[in-house]
Amino acid sequence: MVAAVLLGSFLIMLLINVPIAITMGISSLLGLMAMGMSFDMIPINFYAASSKFVLLAIPFFILGGNIMEKAGISRKLIDFAMALVGHLKGGLAIVCVLVSCFFAAISGSAPATVAALGMIVIPAMVEVGYKKDTSSALMATSGAIGLIIPPSITFVIYGSIAGVSISKLFMAGIIPGLLMGAFIAVSCLLTTRKEDIKKIPKVPPKQCWVAFKDAIWAILMPVIILGGIYGGVCTPTEAAAIAAVYGLFVGIFIYKSLEFKELYQILVTSTVQSAVVMFITATASLFAWIITTEGIAAAASELLINMAGGNIIIFLLIVNIILLLAGCGIDGTSAFYIFTPILLPVAIQLGYDPLVFGVVMVMNLAIGNATPPVGVCLYVACGIGNVSLKQISKASLPFLVAAVLALFVVTYIPSISQFIPNLLMAD
Numbered sequence: 001m002v003a004a005v006l007l008g009s010f011l012i013m014l015l016i017n018v019p020i021a022i023t024m025g026i027s028s029l030l031g032l033m034a035m036g037m038s039f040d041m042i043p044i045n046f047y048a049a050s051s052k053f054v055l056l057a058i059p060f061f062i063l064g065g066n067i068m069e070k071a072g073i074s075r076k077l078i079d080f081a082m083a084l085v086g087h088l089k090g091g092l093a094i095v096c097v098l099v100s101c102f103f104a105a106i107s108g109s110a111p112a113t114v115a116a117l118g119m120i121v122i123p124a125m126v127e128v129g130y131k132k133d134t135s136s137a138l139m140a141t142s143g144a145i146g147l148i149i150p151p152s153i154t155f156v157i158y159g160s161i162a163g164v165s166i167s168k169l170f171m172a173g174i175i176p177g178l179l180m181g182a183f184i185a186v187s188c189l190l191t192t193r194k195e196d197i198k199k200i201p202k203v204p205p206k207q208c209w210v211a212f213k214d215a216i217w218a219i220l221m222p223v224i225i226l227g228g229i230y231g232g233v234c235t236p237t238e239a240a241a242i243a244a245v246y247g248l249f250v251g252i253f254i255y256k257s258l259e260f261k262e263l264y265q266i267l268v269t270s271t272v273q274s275a276v277v278m279f280i281t282a283t284a285s286l287f288a289w290i291i292t293t294e295g296i297a298a299a300a301s302e303l304l305i306n307m308a309g310g311n312i313i314i315f316l317l318i319v320n321i322i323l324l325l326a327g328c329g330i331d332g333t334s335a336f337y338i339f340t341p342i343l344l345p346v347a348i349q350l351g352y353d354p355l356v357f358g359v360v361m362v363m364n365l366a367i368g369n370a371t372p373p374v375g376v377c378l379y380v381a382c383g384i385g386n387v388s389l390k391q392i393s394k395a396s397l398p399f400l401v402a403a404v405l406a407l408f409v410v411t412y413i414p415s416i417s418q419f420i421p422n423l424l425m426a427d
Contacts (some may be wrong), residue, residue, distance in 0.1 A: 060241045068106050111369070169422045187401065298345075312352060320408070
């Protein structure tokens, strides 16, 4: 009865396009009523979900990313990438992916990556001969890497739910994120090889050095953050606070592109974005608590084990299909709270590393950010590139296929994700 009420109301509201946070909140209220429980559970659960120390990293990473975005960091990264590979055939496509990986390591957010870079990269690609829909689609799928390359907000959320070290998750996400970027870049080069793309003149070494000096402060940001975490100097939460302070210092005193009067709007924007994430976290945690308490998660896990027949290969295939479909309709935060209690116990029971499983989940949900009908990266890129959702969805198909191929490589070769954690934690 409780399962029918909870899941039935959830699906109905999802189909009529009710915002996901509201959907999970109302479904949870109906679920509590069906359980005959007091609504006193709501504030208790909300507080327990949102008061975790590790989640404090989220507003700091968001603030740091917004500061660096406002400081014009995207322009300097693009200039440096252009100086390195812009002269190659298909160089701008490589620049798009390369800079997305760089900026992802600064903002930790996929939509922020698309918004910050798309305004510059998409018009530049169109100018040298790429189609608008292709340029916008490449930006949307490349921007989704922002969920995988550390520091990533999604890893913080998964780590807080699954009890997995966030530092190790950050390490584990580096190679898979770069691999997905490489697959997307190659797919773009292959699909546009017959198009008349103009070559950009090669930049002289002196100009390349100037571009590097301009970008070095931006490049150092992820180095400082990740170096501090991996070196045991600070926790991910403390590193997030350092990132915000570092971004402020660079924007005001180094680049001098940020004024004190702009801080108010940056703080307001960061607060709103953080509030959205935390509100979803609170409602999703209540939804997940009901699923677990009522034994729905255990029943679903048992069903998955039976479907897979105890075969880890089949189970992982089912997991990827479920998460890819889920990513088309719900955001990553909600998906983590809904599916982690169901899928992770089965993965552990079948001997799959929960660290690698976190990377697989994040990659799936990153692809969902660039998948219609609700892929937020697609909508951001549509607005910037002035193309329709239908056009960008069609153009993004080869890039999504490449991203899925990268996902399956990482899924079935766990050592890819384990390599850096094992290397750095060997002692």
